[in-house]
Structure formats: C-alpha cells, structure tokens
Amino acid sequence: MSDTIQVISRALGADVQGLNAVSHNVANLATPGFQGVRMLPDFANALAQEQRVQLQDGPLKQTGRSLDLALRGDGFFQVKRGDEVLLTRAGHFVRRADGVLATLAGDEVMTDAGPLVLPEQDVRVDGAGIVWQGDQRLAQLAVAGIAEPARLQATGGGYRYDGTVGTWNGTVQQGAIEQSNVDAAEETQRLIELSRHAESVQRAISIYDRTLDTGINRIGDN
Template identity: 85%
Template sequence: MSDTIQAISRALGADVQGLNAVSHNVANLATPGFQSVRVLPDFASALGQAQHVQLQDGPLRQTERSLDLALRGDGFFQIKRGDEVLLTRAGQFVRRADGVLATLAGDEVMTDAGPLILPEQDVRIDDSGVIWQGDQRMAQLALVDVAEPSRLRPIDGGYRYDGVAATWNGTVQQGAIEQSNVDAAEETQRLIELSRHAESVQRAIAIYDRTLDTGINRIGDN
C-alpha cells in the first residue's frame, strides 16, 4: 500500500516541479540573457528529478549601444554583488554614478583590471571581450564557462555556481542584447503534456482512494 502511495506522490510531485519550471520560463520570456530550465532525471533528488539550466544562445536584438554586450557560445560574464561573485548572460551594462562598469542592478562587472572606471565617451569592446579606448587597451572582461552546468542555481539577475570553472571559448558582440532562449511554442506543448499527465495521476489517486474505501468497508462488514 505504502509503495503505491509513494509512487503516485512522486509522479505528482514531478509534474508539479515540471509545471513550476514551465511557469518560470514563461515568466522570463522577455528577460535578456535568460536561460531556460528543464526538469531532468537526478537520482540525488528526493523526487528523482531536478531543474537544470539549458545553456543555449538566445536570439539577438541589435541596439547599437556601446555597453550592450551579447555572448555567443557557452559562457558567462562575471559580476560582483557585495562580496559574492555571480554569473550572468544579461549584458545590458551601464556606467554607474561612480564611473564603474556595472549591470542595470548596480553590480560591478568584473575585469582583469578590477573595477573598471569608464570614460564618458563610448568604448570599443572586441569579440574577445577586450575593452578599448581608442588604441588604448583598458581591460579584459572576466568571462568564464562552467564545467558542471547542473550546479548553476538561478537567482535574481544571474546565477550562483559552486562547480568547476572552464575556459571560455565564445565571442562577444557589442551593440546587441541576447534575448531569452525560451521557446514559447515548446513551453506551451510541455504545459499541455504535463497538465494532462497530472490529471491522469489525479484520476489514479481518486481510483486508489475508492479502492481503499471499498476494502475498508468490507473489512467492517466482516
């Protein structure tokens, strides 16, 4: 009896987790640099499933703004929030009030020169992430890839990562923003499939409940 209840509970829990992932993806359709999440098998999880970030380039939107940067290929910008280093694909950067290159939320964009004080005029950023003022090299953006994508943990404005870093081999495109890589049609299909499966599990629960009720009543009759 307990095995049946646990199996049904796991199935329903997995559906709820999948629906939460779809909801999270849809809510971020318009979030620059957002990487969709999928619920995949994970035997270390109590449900046997866990959310994983799907690393794939999103489409580009051209802005021609010098501090709008998009990454092509796997990899992340490194940003600093307080004393914590985070990762992000959202390259809508600004010149903070103190002149430091930062995210829209005010987090410092990391470079090999530390906090980068930008001039008031536009800078050039090449496809390897080097920042130039005219012919003068100012800094190299701190770009990194991840060797263990399953250890990425989405947070507001980026990701926490406690896995092994890997060498970044992508390119930077200046004057463009990477849009979310969420496929709306695919998410709609997943929503339909998960909803139908959850309804089937709910019917199984109702049938099992009636079976138990009948069995208990018959025991009482005896």
C-alpha cells in the same frame, strides 16, 4: 502509506515541480539573458528531481549601443555585488556615476584589470571581450565558462556558481542584447503534456481510493 500511494504521490509531485518550472520560464520570456530551467531526475536520489539551468544562446536584439554586450557560447559575465561574485548573461551595461562599468543594478562588471573606469567617449569591445579605446587596450571582460552546469543556481538578478570554471570558447557581440532563451511554443507544449499527465495521476488516485474503499467494505461484510 502503501507503496502504490507513495509512487502515485511522487509522480504527482514531479508534475507539480515541472509545472512550476514552466511557469517560471514563461514569467521570464521577456527577461534579457534569462536561461530557461527544466526539472530533471536526480540520479543521486532516485525519489527526487533537480532544477537544471538550460545553457543555450538566446536570440539577439540589435541596439547599436556600445555598452550593450551579448555572449555566444556557454559563458557568463562575472559581476561583483558587494563581496560576492555572481554571473549574468544580461549585458545591458552602463557607466556608473564613478565611471565604472556596471550592470543596471550597480554591480561592478569584472575584468582582468579590476574595476573598469570608462572614458567619456564610446569604447570598442572585440569578440574576445577586450575593451579598446582607439588602439589602447583597457581591459578584458571576465567571462566564466561553465564546466558543471548542475551547480549553476539562479538568484536575484543573476546566477550563483560554485563549480569548476571552464574555458569559455564563445564570442562577445557589441551593440546587442541577448533575449531569453525560452521558446514560448515549447513551453506551451510542455504545459499541455504535464497538465494531462497530472490529470491522469489524479484519476489513478481516485480509482485506487475507490478500490481500497470497496475492499475494506467487503472485509467488513465478511
């Protein structure tokens, strides 16, 4: 394959990856706590791109429910699924049958006191993520700051992160759920731009193919 075809093919491949990222974002417009993704150049590999999670607060939906918690700032709740620790921004928590604070999927919400067994009555959660029953401190929610965003990878119902856990300087808001941070108008604009660019690349491939075919035929005429 010629260098020209390789360059054109890489450009078309990048457009396809970008369109897939836009489709993924649009599909999760209504997913609480979802963080949009972008395809960015992988500077360690000049021929590749990498999918990067875009850390940005989404709008809040006020619910007034005591176990609905939203994060502000680039932090993630830490939850435990079996022996694996995952991260999530979806703070619609529940009191599990055994009384433990958990996600809707049943994952244990991690705290500095281990599994948090909730009392029957409502609790108060302050801006630092400390859970109170009246004047009694029960635990502090484990919130991870993300020091290396490139190492954050989306997985089923959460995120995996094998990078350095930094200091989280945000706040917790009780009685609210964070919505997806995807901007529908921005995604529509990106869809239009990527589609047009992909069409241009396809035309370039067609023109190059005709030029190559003409050149080969002329050689044959000689």
